[in-house]
Amino acid sequence: AQKVTQAQTEISVVEKEDVTLDCVYETRDTTYYLFWYKQPPSGELVFLIRRNSFDEQNEISGRYSWNFQKSTSSFNFTITASQVVDSAVYFCALSVRAAGNKLTFGGGTRVLVKP
Amino acid sequence: GAVVSQHPSWVICKSGTSVKIECRSLDFQATTMFWYRQFPKQSLMLMATSNEGSKATYEQGVEKDKFLINHASLTLSTLTVTSAHPEDSSFYICSATHRDRYQPQHFGDGTRLSIL
Numbered sequence: 001a002q003k004v005t006q007a008q009t010e011i012s013v014v015e016k017e018d019v020t021l022d023c024v025y026e027t028r029d030t031t032y033y034l035f036w037y038k039q040p041p042s043g044e045l046v047f048l049i050r051r052n053s054f055d056e057q058n059e060i061s062g063r064y065s066w067n068f069q070k071s072t073s074s075f076n077f078t079i080t081a082s083q084v085v086d087s088a089v090y091f092c093a094l095s096v097r098a099a100g101n102k103l104t105f106g107g108g109t110r111v112l113v114k115p
Numbered sequence: 116g117a118v119v120s121q122h123p124s125w126v127i128c129k130s131g132t133s134v135k136i137e138c139r140s141l142d143f144q145a146t147t148m149f150w151y152r153q154f155p156k157q158s159l160m161l162m163a164t165s166n167e168g169s170k171a172t173y174e175q176g177v178e179k180d181k182f183l184i185n186h187a188s189l190t191l192s193t194l195t196v197t198s199a200h201p202e203d204s205s206f207y208i209c210s211a212t213h214r215d216r217y218q219p220q221h222f223g224d225g226t227r228l229s230i231l
Contacts, residue, residue, distance in 0.1 A: 035219065037222075042224075043206060043208075043224065043225045044224040045159075045208065045225075047221070047222075091158065091159070095220075100147075100164060101147075102161055103161065103210075103220060105158045105159045105160075107157075107158045108157075108158050110156075
């Protein structure tokens with residue numbers, strides 16, 4: 001079975017601060033995908049990134065960056081110079097090819113960016 | 116990019132009513148659609164996997180007779196909450212995948228269901 005743990009339930013920062021969201025996953029499969037989604041107060045899920053298990057390269061997209069480390073089964077997400085619009089719940093998720101690519105979500109981390 | 120439309124976005128109805136939620140892939144063929152449920156301040160929990168032309172596969176603990184899923188075409192899946200009760204009030208969200216199953220799932224905007 002798959003499991004995703006987001007230990008931080010809520011993080012509060014002041015605008016322009018950096019914030020790092022932790023994600024730890026568990027799976028016995030060697031082929032899997034990791035995702036991050038953003039859920040603003042309106043409720044829709046916004047896809048941010050997908051990383052497959054064979055690609056450990058870190059990625060940067062604008063103010064967002066991701067650190068994938070298979071050795072520690074972690075896929076952390078950093079928002080640099082946070083803005084009020086970054087306030088949302090962020091979900092880390094895992095899908096395994098052997099399980100039909102169903103998504104297993106972490107509990108989510110609520111980020112509150114104060115002006 | 117791929118777009119998934121979910122309708123209605125919100126619904127309020129009386130206890131005992133059946134409610135149908137539609138999930139449509141607008142610009143791609145979705146061989147598989149997923150239905151999730153999210154309670155306030157909680158994570159998304161997969162309810163069932165819907166494959167076009169076949170019966171849905173339900174996750175453990177999800178009542179098949181309560182949550183009827185139909186995936187009649189490559190662009191449409193429906194979730195019907197039968198004889199809804201207040202405890203069924205939740206946020207329901209669908210997602211769809213391309214024939215190429217290694218593409219990210221594309222999510223609808225969700226349906227807020229409130230049963231009075």
